[in-house]
Amino acid sequence: MPERSRWIDPAPLEVARPRLPWWTHSPRWALLLVAPLVAVGLAVWLVVVVLRKAVRYPVAFAVVLVLLVVWRLSGWPAALVLGAVLALVLVGWWWRFRRSFVRLVLAEVRSEWRRLTVYAPVWHRTMRFCHLERTVNRKTHVPVFVRVRADGWRDRVTVRLLHGQAPGEFEVRAEALAHSFGARSCRIRVIGPRRIVLDLLHGDPLTRPVSPPPLPDAADDAAGCTAKDLERVPVGVTEAGKTWLLKLLGSHVLAVGATGAGKASVVWSLLWSLAPLLRSGVVRVYGIDPKGGMELGKAPDLFHRLVFNNGLEAVELLEEVAAEVKQRAESFRGQRRGWSVDCGQPFLLLVVDELADVVAYQTDRKLKERANSALQTITSQGRAPGVCVIGELQDPRKEVLSFRHLFPTRIALRVDEPGQVDMVLGDGVRERGAAAHEISETTPGVAWVKYTDRREPVRVRAFHVTDTDLDRLVDYVTGAAPAEQSAIVHTFPTRPEIPSADSVRRGEAA
Numbered sequence: 229m230p231e232r233s234r235w236i237d238p239a240p241l242e243v244a245r246p247r248l249p250w251w252t253h254s255p256r257w258a259l260l261l262v263a264p265l266v267a268v269g270l271a272v273w274l275v276v277v278v279l280r281k282a283v284r285y286p287v288a289f290a291v292v293l294v295l296l297v298v299w300r301l302s303g304w305p306a307a308l309v310l311g312a313v314l315a316l317v318l319v320g321w322w323w324r325f326r327r328s329f330v331r332l333v334l335a336e337v338r339s340e341w342r343r344l345t346v347y348a349p350v351w352h353r354t355m356r357f358c359h360l361e362r363t364v365n366r367k368t369h370v371p372v373f374v375r376v377r378a379d380g381w382r383d384r385v386t387v388r389l390l391h392g393q394a395p396g397e398f399e400v401r402a403e404a405l406a407h408s409f410g411a412r413s414c415r416i417r418v419i420g421p422r423r424i425v426l427d428l429l430h431g432d433p434l435t436r437p438v439s440p441p442p443l444p445d446a447a448d449d450a451a452g453c454t455a456k457d458l459e460r461v462p463v464g465v466t467e468a469g470k471t472w473l474l475k476l477l478g479s480h481v482l483a484v485g486a487t488g489a490g491k492a493s494v495v496w497s498l499l500w501s502l503a504p505l506l507r508s509g510v511v512r513v514y515g516i517d518p519k520g521g522m523e524l525g526k527a528p529d530l531f532h533r534l535v536f537n538n539g540l541e542a543v544e545l546l547e548e549v550a551a552e553v554k555q556r557a558e559s560f561r562g563q564r565r566g567w568s569v570d571c572g573q574p575f576l577l578l579v580v581d582e583l584a585d586v587v588a589y590q591t592d593r594k595l596k597e598r599a600n601s602a603l604q605t606i607t608s609q610g611r612a613p614g615v616c617v618i619g620e621l622q623d624p625r626k627e628v629l630s631f632r633h634l635f636p637t638r639i640a641l642r643v644d645e646p647g648q649v650d651m652v653l654g655d656g657v658r659e660r661g662a663a664a665h666e667i668s669e670t671t672p673g674v675a676w677v678k679y680t681d682r683r684e685p686v687r688v689r690a691f692h693v694t695d696t697d698l699d700r701l702v703d704y705v706t707g708a709a710p711a712e713q714s715a716i717v718h719t720f721p722t723r724p725e726i727p728s729a730d731s732v733r734r735g736e737a738a
């Protein structure tokens with residue numbers, strides 16, 4: 229049977245109507261009426277822009293203004309001479325006061341240059357391609373690029389978020405943002421509601437080892453020391469060039485890192501900074517080094533007691549400290565809220581190198597239980613009575629150290645796997661930039677730390693305390709004269725008399 233033709237509805241035409249700007253279909257008289265208002269608006273906008281730049285760069289603005297005034301009043305030769313004088317002043321400033329010149333002049337020029345050449349041209353496009361924009365009624369909104377500060381090794385780009393946007397959206401696109409702006413990596417910092425900073429990194433200021441600061445004068449005693457000094461002990465520098473401070477009073481410190489990551493340098497840096505307090509007896513250090521003294525044995529004189537194994541001796545030391553914690557807590561009850569310098573008892577620092585050897589790899593089950601129980605007592609109750617544990621660990625798993633949560637200050641040096649970063653610093657900290665698994669083997673002592681009062685982790689490097697430094701530290705703490713001063717000075721042996729040419733000629737050789 230022949231098929232009958234049937235009518236099929238055509239598909240609707242899917243073409244968007246072109247949207248022309250409003251002024252193209254407004255009457256001419258209305259445009260003429262609005263034109264002066266638009267001109268005034270543009271002039272006001274221009275003045276605001278210039279004033280904002282003047283507030284941001286007052287010196288540059290004043291210089292340009294003065295040159296323009298001189299040019300108008302005295303002609304261009306006078307302006308040229310003044311410009312040359314100002315250029316000479318700048319050169320002199322750079323020569324004599326380089327730090328302030330870099331901060332006040334070079335950094336500003338660099339920031340403006342990076343804004344104009346790197347960020348402004350591609351900001352809109354990058355936000356759209358990274359899916360950080362929002363489109364409402366066909367109008368596209370992108371996060372506002374507020375300002376950039378170029379530090380040389382990183383650019384700090386301040387961004388105002390759109391309504392309904394969270395910093396997490398930038399965190400998951402950090403890699404794309406870094407590539408888009410030609411940086412090595414990008415980290416996100418929250419500085420306020422709807423305000424974040426993109427830290428776009430180009431270099432690493434922590435590649436060079438950092439020497440410890442000079443020891444204070446041995447004649448200065450620690451009389452002025454307060455408990456606050458134990459809450460801010462310098463151990464290195466942060467990526468931003470500030471001092472890396474660790475809290476010992478009211479905390480315990482866990483330094484986690486693969487072998488050779490520089491865990492010991494954290495301990496030595498702490499002891500270096502505590503030198504005056506060790507010398508005066510305000511701080512007393514106990515140590516357990518299960519590696520037979522390979523590490524802490526480098527400066528045994530700094531320790532009140534030092535054990536070189538993980539056996540009975542180590543466990544007894546832990547139990548002694550745990551008993552001291554309990555006894556102090558009892559004596560403080562009703563008297564004082566916590567340890568202070570004037571309480572008559574020293575602040576106790578217990579350093580345990582290779583903590584896992586003491587609490588996990590111990591072959592004697594009874595000793596292992598005793599070690600675990602004593603350490604848990606110290607870490608859970610020792611903070612107020614002035615006892616602090618510094619533990620070093622290679623493997624941060626719960627099976628190795630079940631009570632790592634009892635260490636409020638945790639440091640992630642170079643670790644082997646990304647998962648270990650979360651174990652040490654907490655969930656989500658790795659996404660916020662703490663890539664401890666990416667720390668280079670060539671930069672021991674570099675670490676990531678997470679402070680409880682800050683959302684973002686901080687990258688740091690401990691001081692490099694060499695064996696020579698340790699010898700000086702021991703001399704300082706024990707009060708011994710430095711090696712070069714106590715050395716016996718021998719008189720230089722005199723050379724045998726050299727015969728003179730005349731005596732040789734006369735045959736009087738010696």
Ligand SMILES: Nc1ncnc2c1ncn2[C@@H]1O[C@H](COP(=O)(O)OP(=O)(O)OP(=O)(O)O)[C@@H](O)[C@H]1O
Pocket residue numbers: 437438485486487488489490491492493523671672673674689690691692693
């Ligand atoms: N902060 C630092 N700056 C520069 N070099 C460092 C720093 N810390 C350690 N080093 C160097 O790195 C090497 C390993 O350091 P260290 O012994 O402290 O590592 P570790 O993590 O304690 O290793 P292990 O677990 O094997 O004992 C040493 O040669 C040391 O000189």
